[in-house]
Amino acid sequence: MTQFGAAFTEGIIAFAATNIDDILILLLFFTQIDTNFRRRHIIIGQYLGFLAIILASLPGFFGGLVVRREWIGLLGILPIAIGLKQLISGQQESTEVQTVSDNFTQTSPSNFILSFIWTILHPQTYKVAAVTIANGGDNISIYIPLFAGHNLASLGVILMVFLVMVGVWCAIAYYLSLHPAIAAVLNRYGHHIVPFVLIGLGLLIMYERGTFTLLPWVK
Numbered sequence: 001m002t003q004f005g006a007a008f009t010e011g012i013i014a015f016a017a018t019n020i021d022d023i024l025i026l027l028l029f030f031t032q033i034d035t036n037f038r039r040r041h042i043i044i045g046q047y048l049g050f051l052a053i054i055l056a057s058l059p060g061f062f063g064g065l066v067v068r069r070e071w072i073g074l075l076g077i078l079p080i081a082i083g084l085k086q087l088i089s090g091q092q093e094s095t096e097v098q099t100v101s102d103n104f105t106q107t108s109p110s111n112f113i114l115s116f117i118w119t120i121l122h123p124q125t126y127k128v129a130a131v132t133i134a135n136g137g138d139n140i141s142i143y144i145p146l147f148a149g150h151n152l153a154s155l156g157v158i159l160m161v162f163l164v165m166v167g168v169w170c171a172i173a174y175y176l177s178l179h180p181a182i183a184a185v186l187n188r189y190g191h192h193i194v195p196f197v198l199i200g201l202g203l204l205i206m207y208e209r210g211t212f213t214l215l216p217w218v219k
Helices: 003-018 020-030 039-057 059-063 069-089 112-121 123-147 152-177 180-208
Strands: none
Touching: 003 020, 003 123, 003 152, 003 180, 020 039, 020 123, 020 152, 039 123, 039 152, 069 123, 069 180, 123 152, 123 180
8 A cells, every 4th residue: 555545544544433423413513503503604613623633633743753653653552442442331422512592693794705704703613613622632642643653745645634524524414414314323323333443543553654563473
């Protein structure tokens, strides 16, 4: 597998494994759209929250510049441990989303640029971003070892995959908001899949970093 191919694969697996529950949260948001809570607030808020998580995970990349890739791969134990813990405990995380209804309707400027800025500054956007950060805080422990050991080019591939996947996640959640039966199935079985995906991600991180070569019987 090429360097960029590995980065592309790791990016998709890492995002999907750590953000399955985000679809459920986004689904709840999309079902509460009204005149004061629009789709753009949800989408932009999701991006802002996820960007904050990425920034908090970047120390893994900078640490990887001074540490051997083989040793960095040991950090892949983190997602494996998280996956095993979820698999053993069998407990599903629950997230409460509280929405606040305002007693008035705010109008946004007609100019596109001003409207975009207004949306970013809108309180509803920051509510979505805050929920995204709170729900994705544990993702940092996955993204730090993922970023570590990559060069700047492959890190850029992963970040581009992440940004595209955020949009895909929003689109999926919006689609599910129109089909409640599908959302019920995801809510029932999604958490059973996550532990195995996390374990696989950890093994992939260790394999791509050459960590298994540290084992005496591999040499």
